[in-house]
Amino acid sequence: MSVSCGLECVVVLGFSRWAWKRCTYVGSNDSETWPLATPDEFEPVPRVCRLILAVYETDLRNPQFPPDGGYRLNPDWVLKRVTYEQTLGRAPPYIIYADHDRKEIVLAIRGLNLAKESDYKLLLNNRLGMQMFDGGYVHHGLLKSAVWLLNEESETLRKVWEDTGREYQMIFAGHSLGSGVAALLTIVVVNHRDRLGGIPRSKVRCYAAAPARCMSLNLAVKYADVIHSIVLQDDFLPRTATPLEDIFKSIFCLPCLLFLVCLRDTFIPEGRKLRDPRRLYAPGRMYHIVERKFCRCGRFPPEVRTAIPVDGRFEHIVLSCNATSDHGILWIERESEKALKIMRENKSETMTVPPKIQKFERMQTIEKEHKDALERAVSLNIPHAVSTADEPTENQETETEPETEPAQADNEDSQNTKSESSTKGTNWDEVVEKLYRRTESGTLILKKETDTSQ
Numbered sequence: 001m002s003v004s005c006g007l008e009c010v011v012v013l014g015f016s017r018w019a020w021k022r023c024t025y026v027g028s029n030d031s032e033t034w035p036l037a038t039p040d041e042f043e044p045v046p047r048v049c050r051l052i053l054a055v056y057e058t059d060l061r062n063p064q065f066p067p068d069g070g071y072r073l074n075p076d077w078v079l080k081r082v083t084y085e086q087t088l089g090r091a092p093p094y095i096i097y098a099d100h101d102r103k104e105i106v107l108a109i110r111g112l113n114l115a116k117e118s119d120y121k122l123l124l125n126n127r128l129g130m131q132m133f134d135g136g137y138v139h140h141g142l143l144k145s146a147v148w149l150l151n152e153e154s155e156t157l158r159k160v161w162e163d164t165g166r167e168y169q170m171i172f173a174g175h176s177l178g179s180g181v182a183a184l185l186t187i188v189v190v191n192h193r194d195r196l197g198g199i200p201r202s203k204v205r206c207y208a209a210a211p212a213r214c215m216s217l218n219l220a221v222k223y224a225d226v227i228h229s230i231v232l233q234d235d236f237l238p239r240t241a242t243p244l245e246d247i248f249k250s251i252f253c254l255p256c257l258l259f260l261v262c263l264r265d266t267f268i269p270e271g272r273k274l275r276d277p278r279r280l281y282a283p284g285r286m287y288h289i290v291e292r293k294f295c296r297c298g299r300f301p302p303e304v305r306t307a308i309p310v311d312g313r314f315e316h317i318v319l320s321c322n323a324t325s326d327h328g329i330l331w332i333e334r335e336s337e338k339a340l341k342i343m344r345e346n347k348s349e350t351m352t353v354p355p356k357i358q359k360f361e362r363m364q365t366i367e368k369e370h371k372d373a374l375e376r377a378v379s380l381n382i383p384h385a386v387s388t389a390d391e392p393t394e395n396q397e398t399e400t401e402p403e404t405e406p407a408q409a410d411n412e413d414s415q416n417t418k419s420e421s422s423t424k425g426t427n428w429d430e431v432v433e434k435l436y437r438r439t440e441s442g443t444l445i446l447k448k449e450t451d452t453s454q
Helices: 002-024 027-031 044-054 117-124 140-163 177-191 217-222 244-249 251-266 270-275 329-349 359-379 405-415 417-423 428-453
Strands: 078-082 094-099 104-109 131-133 136-138 169-175 204-209 227-232 285-290 303-307
Touching: 027 285, 044 094, 044 104, 044 169, 044 204, 044 227, 044 329, 078 140, 094 140, 104 140, 104 177, 117 140, 117 177, 131 140, 136 140, 136 217, 140 177, 140 428, 169 177, 177 204, 177 227, 177 428, 217 359, 227 329, 285 329, 303 329
Parallel strands: 104 169, 169 204, 204 227, 227 285
Antiparallel strands: 078 094, 094 104, 131 136, 285 303
């Protein structure tokens, strides 16, 4: 009897300790060791959020739900607006906007529409480990949507970029569902820049607001120099390791699902999570907007922390009443605008002395953080992770793998690309198929190497 009572006490104490740690865990804990972002690197985020919000408006000259201060864009510079009727459910609605003041071409994609069946079909078009791509795993439905969008708009983007003197940056942005499409679209474009007029990698950017977990960890780190994810405090989506298709199967019982996922993930070792190549993550460099503190009411002046985390990459579910509201693009735009204003004020107060972090020095720091993250991924034995030595440079072909026959075919294709793209549109299904083949061949080589080593 005494033994059973002792065991019961141990179980109760253990569960109480776990429950206390879970209930006291807040979103700011994930990024407490990250450095603060600078206003120069964070400046595009509020503007991009407003462009995503503009997709929801039917008439930008007479907007019905403008954010504070309005959209601050020129309606005459909206080159194209595409609705659900035009996408036929294959992609969320989007706009193409040419910002001539800042020399940017922006493709902004809206988030999930709970009233549209086509959005659910897009999310459910996936299974764990279903789609291998570019040496990792991605969400199958979101990739198909990205490829369809490129088939529709790549010629428009290429023509606008060439007509503007090849000087503009090309920005892909999205919220929630649209963030996954934008991130995977960016990966395809970065691997085939010659199909868009030879745009340099340094001029391609992606901003994923409330990012969906759409790619494996090695890809999330590999493309952290071009993809930027924005997370507001306790947003549940980038934290939920449950596949998107399972989340939206249980959308009407989301609190129950989050609690069960939280309980299950507590007992999964960190090493096991990292070694699973099929596990999907939020993409790229993370910008975490923190505005609330534990056991304190109300919102505080927001601050933005940034890093390229490898282990501990938003792996904890936060039991918060704000987990769903923090997912909204309205709140992300509002808080990011406040954070940028605070950063600028703090910077202007110290203008009498040289800034603590010079712009060129910060650029070097960002590059070093990316290299360190790549090395960290290799040291943790992340499947298919590549080191800085394996990363292609700006002047190298991103598709060159002389050890495999498919890669040799890619090189021959790349020599004829410019003449072909000038006479006819690019079939992005065929282009992406090469990345499928490259992945399959790389996997076979990896298997052979492991077999011989054993």
